[in-house]
Amino acid sequence: MKVTIAISKLxxxxxxxxxxxxxxxxxxxxxxxxxxxxxxxxxxxxxxxDDEKFYGQCPCCGKGIKEPKFFVNSIYGSEMYPANDNxxxxxxxxxxxxxxxxxxxxxxxVIKGA
Ligand SMILES: [Zn+2]
Numbered sequence: 001m002k003v004t005i006a007i008s009k010l011x012x013x014x015x016x017x018x019x020x021x022x023x024x025x026x027x028x029x030x031x032x033x034x035x036x037x038x039x040x041x042x043x044x045x046x047x048x049x050d051d052e053k054f055y056g057q058c059p060c061c062g063k064g065i066k067e068p069k070f071f072v073n074s075i076y077g078s079e080m081y082p083a084n085d086n087x088x089x090x091x092x093x094x095x096x097x098x099x100x101x102x103x104x105x106x107x108x109x110v111i112k113g114a
Contacts, residue, residue, distance in 0.1 A: 029081050034061075065098055071095060072094070072111065073092060096113075
């Protein structure tokens with residue numbers, strides 16, 4: 001799992017240095033739907049205790065995700081922009097989303113993983 005993450009980070013770095021267009025703001029930003037703050041906090045605390053077991057953390061519920069199947073293009077980890085927008089933005093990165101939470105996200109914002 002660690003190796004996969006390292007490789008995907010390398011690929012990201014490689015791709016972003018090769019992009020010539022760097023726009024400031026994506027279009028059609030919407031907020032990532034979140035569980036209540038207290039539930040999120042509870043899951044976030046549990047996740048933080050052994051985050052190395054997981055690929056990443058769901059921005060909707062705070063739970064750790066081991067084998068992500070869905071991703072969103074996030075801005076600061078709290079908002080997202082459409083999946084078909086392949087431009088590079090500052091403070092933007094792909095986040096894995098849990099298979100339950102993905103149901104609350106409009107399909108045009110969902111990136112299906114391999
Ligand atoms: Zn979730």
